[in-house]
Amino acid sequence: MKIRVLATGGTFDKEYNEVTGALYFKDTHVREMLRLARCGLDVEIRTLMMIDSTEMTDLDRELLAKSCAESGEDRIVISHGTDTMAETARFLGERIRDKTIVLTGAVVPYTFGSSDGLFNLGSALAFAQALPSGVYVAMNGRCFDWDNVRKNRSTARFEEAGGK
Amino acid sequence: MKIRVLATGGTFDKEYNEVTGALYFKDTHVREMLRLARCGLDVEIRTLMMIDSTEMTDLDRELLAKSCAESGEDRIVISHGTDTMAETARFLGERIRDKTIVLTGAVVPYTFGSSDGLFNLGSALAFAQALPSGVYVAMNGRCFDWDNVRKNRSTARFEEAGGK
Amino acid sequence: MKIRVLATGGTFDKEYNEVTGALYFKDTHVREMLRLARCGLDVEIRTLMMIDSTEMTDLDRELLAKSCAESGEDRIVISHGTDTMAETARFLGERIRDKTIVLTGAVVPYTFGSSDGLFNLGSALAFAQALPSGVYVAMNGRCFDWDNVRKNRSTARFEEAGGK
Amino acid sequence: MKIRVLATGGTFDKEYNEVTGALYFKDTHVREMLRLARCGLDVEIRTLMMIDSTEMTDLDRELLAKSCAESGEDRIVISHGTDTMAETARFLGERIRDKTIVLTGAVVPYTFGSSDGLFNLGSALAFAQALPSGVYVAMNGRCFDWDNVRKNRSTARFEEAGGK
Numbered sequence: 001m002k003i004r005v006l007a008t009g010g011t012f013d014k015e016y017n018e019v020t021g022a023l024y025f026k027d028t029h030v031r032e033m034l035r036l037a038r039c040g041l042d043v044e045i046r047t048l049m050m051i052d053s054t055e056m057t058d059l060d061r062e063l064l065a066k067s068c069a070e071s072g073e074d075r076i077v078i079s080h081g082t083d084t085m086a087e088t089a090r091f092l093g094e095r096i097r098d099k100t101i102v103l104t105g106a107v108v109p110y111t112f113g114s115s116d117g118l119f120n121l122g123s124a125l126a127f128a129q130a131l132p133s134g135v136y137v138a139m140n141g142r143c144f145d146w147d148n149v150r151k152n153r154s155t156a157r158f159e160e161a162g163g164k
Numbered sequence: 165m166k167i168r169v170l171a172t173g174g175t176f177d178k179e180y181n182e183v184t185g186a187l188y189f190k191d192t193h194v195r196e197m198l199r200l201a202r203c204g205l206d207v208e209i210r211t212l213m214m215i216d217s218t219e220m221t222d223l224d225r226e227l228l229a230k231s232c233a234e235s236g237e238d239r240i241v242i243s244h245g246t247d248t249m250a251e252t253a254r255f256l257g258e259r260i261r262d263k264t265i266v267l268t269g270a271v272v273p274y275t276f277g278s279s280d281g282l283f284n285l286g287s288a289l290a291f292a293q294a295l296p297s298g299v300y301v302a303m304n305g306r307c308f309d310w311d312n313v314r315k316n317r318s319t320a321r322f323e324e325a326g327g328k
Numbered sequence: 329m330k331i332r333v334l335a336t337g338g339t340f341d342k343e344y345n346e347v348t349g350a351l352y353f354k355d356t357h358v359r360e361m362l363r364l365a366r367c368g369l370d371v372e373i374r375t376l377m378m379i380d381s382t383e384m385t386d387l388d389r390e391l392l393a394k395s396c397a398e399s400g401e402d403r404i405v406i407s408h409g410t411d412t413m414a415e416t417a418r419f420l421g422e423r424i425r426d427k428t429i430v431l432t433g434a435v436v437p438y439t440f441g442s443s444d445g446l447f448n449l450g451s452a453l454a455f456a457q458a459l460p461s462g463v464y465v466a467m468n469g470r471c472f473d474w475d476n477v478r479k480n481r482s483t484a485r486f487e488e489a490g491g492k
Numbered sequence: 493m494k495i496r497v498l499a500t501g502g503t504f505d506k507e508y509n510e511v512t513g514a515l516y517f518k519d520t521h522v523r524e525m526l527r528l529a530r531c532g533l534d535v536e537i538r539t540l541m542m543i544d545s546t547e548m549t550d551l552d553r554e555l556l557a558k559s560c561a562e563s564g565e566d567r568i569v570i571s572h573g574t575d576t577m578a579e580t581a582r583f584l585g586e587r588i589r590d591k592t593i594v595l596t597g598a599v600v601p602y603t604f605g606s607s608d609g610l611f612n613l614g615s616a617l618a619f620a621q622a623l624p625s626g627v628y629v630a631m632n633g634r635c636f637d638w639d640n641v642r643k644n645r646s647t648a649r650f651e652e653a654g655g656k
Contacts, residue, residue, distance in 0.1 A: 011349060016436055016437065016440055016442075018435040018436050018484050018530075019435075019481070019482065019483070019484045021339060021351075023349075023351075033283070034305070036278060036279075036280060036283070037280050037283035037284070037304070037305060038271060038280050038304050038320075038321060038510075039283075039304055039305040040303075040304035040305060040306050040321055040322070040323075041304070041305040041306060043305075107202060107346040107347075108344055108346050109344065111440060111441055111442065112344055112439060112440050112441065113439055113440065113441050113605070114200060114344075114439065115200075116200060116201050116202045118282045118283045118286070119197070119200070119201035119203075119282045119283065119285060119286035120201070120286060121283060121286070122282070122283035122284060122285070122286030122287035122290070122305065123286035123287060123289060123290035124290075125287060125305050126286070126287035126288075126290030126291045126294070126302065126305070126307065127290045127294055129306075129307065130290070130291055130294035130295050130307070131294050138290065139204075140201070140202050140203055140204035140205070141198070141201060141203040141204060141205040141207075141286065141289050141290075142204050142205060142293075143290065143293065143294070153347075154347065155347070156202075156346050156347045157202060157204055158204070159204075175513060180600055180601070180604055180606075182366075182599040182600050182648050183599075183645075183646065183647070183648045185503060185515075187513075187515075202346075271510040271511075272508055272510050273508070275604060275605055275606065276508055276603060276604050276605065277441070277603055277604065277605050278508075278603065317511075318511065319511070320510050320511045361611070362633070364606060364607075364608060364611070365608050365611035365612070365632070365633060366599060366608045366632050366648075366649065367611075367632055367633040368631075368632035368633060368634050368649055368650070368651075369632070369633040369634055371633075435530060442528060443528075444528060444529050444530045446610045446611045446614070447525070447528070447529035447531075447610045447611065447613060447614035448529070448614060449611060449614070450610070450611035450612060450613070450614030450615035450618070450633065451614035451615060451617060451618035452618075453615060453633050454614070454615035454616075454618030454619045454622070454630065454633075454635065455618045455622055457619075457634075457635065458618070458619055458622035458623050458635070459622050466618065467532075468529070468530050468531055468532035468533070469526070469529060469531040469532060469533040469614065469617050469618070470532050470533055470621075471618065471621065471622070484530075485530065485532055486532070487532075
């Protein structure tokens, strides 16, 4: 079973620029994380964009939906910023029905000691293998349907949106 | 959905003793790992034993099977040393049919920088939620059935045993 | 020999806020770092302020100079942001002559995996013990006199200012 | 000022073998540590041996003394296992008087998250620059003369031997 990973940026992939002191994007850490994980899955990684999810437009989401639709693989994991992850999940959920698509991310960059990124990537890849077609958000060890998920802005945790 | 985690030790939970220079067990790191993961699942952690899996006897496995059978939760993750993980999976698989039990571990201790433990725990918890009743091994991002898995001793990777 | 550590903030002590995604100050990590270092020195830690060094005013520097002058210890290490570390060194160097004062910091926060902070703290404490009275900057493994040091803005490395 | 680093192994440089579960030596981490430290010193690194210090013989110490004596640099840092660090310091102290030689090491391998190695390397390089000719042990943030140091076996901390 081959899995496609589409990297879009988000906290997950942020680096610390030691000259400016700002957080920035270089490239996705997914490859390095899978090596650390001794991952034995057949994974195809593509970087679609490297942006903050607050900057993601519907044009970007169209590109993402197109990439999912045209992917040769039926199991797809998308690394995504947490701020608009639920919006992108909805966008994809309304358009793609015949693939298993799992969005995940992190609230702390992978390059920080205390990141949740490796755990989330592990759980997203597992859900992508085990779940039927549909669009999901894998965060905090849980899996949410695309039409019933939101990020709680005050706790940075994901939860049911409370009614489909 | 509540999940039970049964800790048995293994590389996963090894510490480095700075006085003797030996690796040893103190207590499971699962709680700390779930905090780092910002895990939002309802998880009940029990430490059954803290041993190397090479030292695990069938008596220990009986205890483990009993703990699974008597657990109030139907979804169970077992942290286990990798050396005899496949044997324990078989032992449980032949005895328990009505629960989803996922064994996982690590080839490098969690307290080392380069551990696969956090990734494996994330994937094990996901498989435990998503898969039907049965006993599984979650390692290297993959999920193996209890009756078709072995550890490759020369690569420290898990693979199909090659015929059920 | 007792050493006083005065914490003022800087990159060294920055944390990542997982709710807002911004870097911020909580408290100094010096205590935790000394524990990790298995430090056997008699160290007295005081947090004077927790600020970016770009925000440090001469009033703050007066407070710092006063704290150095009134300290019961003759050996002092100051954790400081790198951006104005050279300015503060000059400010102190012109005012205090009878103590050994070593400023240090980091270009990457301690809580990131790739921080230079632990190395710098080790070298600053060593220079503070071994050098005669004077004000110094300890960065990049080197030790600079207060009247001959600057941060190279394009490389984030410290160097001689090129003429006293 | 150029500094020579002589690597001999010790806990400092131990790796975890994920296939066998044993600790072993590959090569010294000093180069990688200096890169992480953004070290700006002119450092020449030589690996003399990669052994546990409990296995170090007087023949090894002769080789080490010869390497120190013949080194073009007058400032030398030696990475060394902690178990016989004091013995090697004495061996060198009785033979070499015209160079500044600082031995250091770690009680936890550098590749573990909780290592004291980076701190110790920072302090050893600083002492090597700042101290007059002599042989020293730099551990726990402190600096000991070669004829007045021992490792406390029960705490894994270094202390004065209690009388020269």
